[in-house]
Amino acid sequence: MESSAVRVVDFEGVGRGMQAVRDIAEGEVVLEVPLETCWTAAAAAESEEMQCVVRNFDKLNISEEDLIALHVLSWRTQSASHHRSDYVRQLPFQYDIPLVWCSNEIDNLSGSTYHGLALREKQRAEDKFSSLENTLQEIGGDCSEFLERHTITLDGYLWGLATVRSRSTELRIEEAQTGEIRELICLPAGGADQFNHSAAIKGECFRLTKEGRLQVVARESYKQGEQVFISYGNSLTTAQLLFTYGFAYDDALRVSKIGTPLENDAVDISHVVPDSCNSKEEAAKHGLVVEAVTMLEDEEHNGWNLQSREDDDAVQVLFHLRLSRPVPNCWLVTNRLLQLEDVQVRELQESSELMAKVLAGRPVSPANEEAALSAMSLELMTRLDGYGARSSELLSRLGGEGESASRRERLAVNLRLIESAILERALDAVQAMIAAPPPEAYVL
Structure with missing residues (x-):
């Protein structure tokens, strides 16, 4: 050289x-x-x-x-x-x-x-x-x-x-x-x-x-x-x-810092849009979801992306949960749409004005909001259940500064803890929304 x-x-x-x-x-x-x-x-x-x-x-x-x-x-x-x-x-x-x-x-x-x-x-x-x-x-x-x-x-x-x-x-x-x-x-x-x-x-x-x-x-x-x-x-x-x-980054593998998310770290929550549905009502809901995430593209700043799955023809929406934005609006809107009653689906299909309010983040109705937040909370808790035991086992081996665990083990547990930290932040945010009434008036 x-x-x-x-x-x-x-x-x-x-x-x-x-x-x-x-x-x-x-x-x-x-x-x-x-x-x-x-x-x-x-x-x-x-x-x-x-x-x-x-x-x-x-x-x-x-x-x-x-x-x-x-x-x-x-x-x-x-x-x-x-x-x-x-x-x-x-x-x-x-x-x-x-x-x-x-x-x-x-x-x-x-x-x-x-x-x-x-x-x-x-x-x-x-x-x-x-x-x-x-x-x-x-x-x-x-x-x-x-x-x-x-x-x-x-x-x-x-x-x-x-x-x-x-x-x-x-x-x-x-x-x-x-x-x-x-x-x-x-x-x-x-x-x-x-x-x-x-x-x-x-x-x-x-x-x-x-x-x-x-x-x-x-x-x-x-x-x-x-x-x-x-x-x-x-x-x-x-x-x-x-x-x-x-x-x-070396600091990230120290016991005191391990599991600290970087600014752009994210956990993906997916929603699959099937290529065929069992009913017109189900197809209509998924149609509203696709319409919603497409229209929210400019506002979400990489909060989601649409892609085809590898193993079939279905399309899936990946919502990116970050520490700074644990509940992206597109994910919340999607869950509200998926919990719509059939009559509410028809009302939103027939009124672009009402749909625009939903896209803007307005809750649909008290029952819909409760169902949407409950579904989100359940999904987050289910995801978190998969992290705990193995992460605790690896953490117990880290010792003072990780001398008893291999570098690859520390790299793995660092990634797992980062994901769980983001999911926990999202769960806290959803539960706070459940506990507090929505500030905006309902759309329907």
């Missing part, structure tokens, strides 16, 4: 990072490396060892991420002095993203919204590797020996994916002939992957020059000796930090 501005240093309590060797001004380029020395799909395509994979890219049904991971793995067995083998040798022996966790470690997320996600990601990767293994054998020739030649096992493949996922960045490249912008995954080399993340950093820190050089830009000024940070992304949540990068 050649830089007059930064050097690699092991920081106490933080680990490896970049230190300013002199004062650095905001906006200054602190490191620059040729893109060709980094790990990209184009670099893999130029590798002699990767030709059997590159030639059969479509047949193997792999992604750009897979290709780069296999390229990294192909250099693990090469002892020749080369900047790529040097890079691979300095990579961590293991990562802490759930993709590489064993089943017992994933079970520490039981009850969490993200337990299912961890299981699905792990299973998809295992299925992808099995398919890759079988297809390479079917192709034959040098392809049949690729994995064995480089001693690539399932565990190695997962390690390779974790390397790419936790250390890469996305770059935007303008095609010279068409002017189109395309994105490529880049695993930076030459020390550009040694910068740590700070939530205080705003703006993109990587940029690509027309000459094909990857630059790291300081987004703050630094004094000599200070650690130089980059941003892995704005407004990252605890779950994103864990699943993509395998870490949490």
Whole structure:
């Protein structure tokens, strides 16, 4: 690594990072490396060892991420002095993203919204590797020996994916002939992957020059000796930090701070809009729900999103509960609509004025309000029941500052406690609404 501005240093309590060797001004380029020395799909395509994979890219049904991971793995067995083998040798022996966790470690997320996600990601990767293994054998020739030649096992493949996922960045490249912008995954080399993340950093820190050089830009000024940070992304949540990068902010894993939500942490409450209903009345209610959340889009500021479920054709609405907004208006409105009596459904369908009042947050009727809040309270209590026992067991093992529990256990319990804290805040808010009469007049 050649830089007059930064050097690699092991920081106490933080680990490896970049230190300013002199004062650095905001906006200054602190490191620059040729893109060709980094790990990209184009670099893999130029590798002699990767030709059997590159030639059969479509047949193997792999992604750009897979290709780069296999390229990294192909250099693990090469002892020749080369900047790529040097890079691979300095990579961590293991990562802490759930993709590489064993089943017992994933079970520490039981009850969490993200337990299912961890299981699905792990299973998809295992299925992808099995398919890759079988297809390479079917192709034959040098392809049949690729994995064995480089001693690539399932565990190695997962390690390779974790390397790419936790250390890469996305770059935007303008095609010279068409002017189109395309994105490529880049695993930076030459020390550009040694910068740590700070939530205080705003703006993109990587940029690509027309000459094909990857630059790291300081987004703050630094004094000599200070650690130089980059941003892995704005407004990252605890779950994103864990699943993509395998870490949490160090303070968050201390016993005194564990389970403290970040500003953008959220728990999702889902409502499924079925593709077919048992009655016209039921279909009408769900129709009002879709109409409501669609019309509330501009007001909710990411309070919800609409998406298709993976296993069927049903649409689901995900309501995002945050500590700062534990009961988003769209979730409350949805529950009020779902508790409507048939006659109330018809009244709202026939009057846009009445529907507008409901969308504005006005309660429908005393009985409807009681039913809606009771349903919300029950859903929250049911969700909270899934967190308690396992979290208490893990917390009992944390000791003074977590010495008796592994880092992965602390990462898991941190995420679980954050979710339960948000759900408890939401439950408190709903119960307060139950205890106090609504301030606005009823719509019906």
